[in-house]
Amino acid sequence: xxxxxxxxxxxxxxxxxxxxWYLAGAVDYTLTQYRVEPYLAQFSDTxxxxxxxxxxxxxxxxxxxxxSGLLGGxxxxxxxxxxVALLGLAALAFCLLTVWLTVIADPGLASATGRIGxxxxxxxxxxxxxxxxxxxxxxxxxxxx
Numbered sequence: 001x002x003x004x005x006x007x008x009x010x011x012x013x014x015x016x017x018x019x020x021w022y023l024a025g026a027v028d029y030t031l032t033q034y035r036v037e038p039y040l041a042q043f044s045d046t047x048x049x050x051x052x053x054x055x056x057x058x059x060x061x062x063x064x065x066x067x068s069g070l071l072g073g074x075x076x077x078x079x080x081x082x083x084v085a086l087l088g089l090a091a092l093a094f095c096l097l098t099v100w101l102t103v104i105a106d107p108g109l110a111s112a113t114g115r116i117g118x119x120x121x122x123x124x125x126x127x128x129x130x131x132x133x134x135x136x137x138x139x140x141x142x143x144x145x
Contacts, residue, residue, distance in 0.1 A: 008138075008141075008143065011076070011079065011138055011143055012077065014076070014131070014134050015073055015074075015076040015077035016077065017131075018069070018072070018073030018076055018087070018131045019070065019073035019074055019077060021069070021073070021127065021128075021131070022066060022067075022069035022070035022072070022073050022090065023070055023073075025065065025066040025069065025070070026066040026067060026070050028066075029062055029063055029066045029067075032051055032052065033059070035052060040052075044112075046111075046112050047112045047113060049112075050107075050109075050111070050112035050113075051112070058097065058100060058101075058105075061093045061094075061096055061097045061100075062093075062097060064089065064090070064093040065090045065091075065093035065094040065097065065128070066090075068086045068087075068089045068090045068093070069086070069087060069090030069091075069094075069128065069131070071086050072084075072085075072086030072087035072089075072090055072131075072135070073087070073131070076131075076135055076138075079143060079144045079145055080144060080145060081139060081144045081145070083135050083144070084132070084135045084136050084138075084139050084144075087128075087131050087132040087135045088132045088135075088136070090128060090131075090132070091125075091128040091129045091131065091132040094124065094125055094128045095125050095128070095129070098121050098122065098124075098125045101121060102118055102121060102122070109121060
């Protein structure tokens, strides 16, 4: 993207990917918080106990990441500047959540999920940072109203 060339074709594709990504996070958050049994049944009892027993501030970080990311993805699709701030907030919240769950929490994420949980949350953090960096670059390139 260059200045004043208008939106690139890939901006819409990335925005759709971001909406789907954060929609999945928002659905997971909602189904977990409301303890929807058919959803939770796919996880082990250890995992369910771990994720439903997190401190409220950790749950709030999770909500902040999911919902600000979803709104940010929608605004990215409509090429609104505020998408960058929302996607940055979502990435920051998720990165803080990742650090707490993998390094600080006792018991840590690995106690409930094993190493695969660590790999998945680290990969998810990378994806969230990439969405933010893409949106920031799109803003710099002049793709937003």
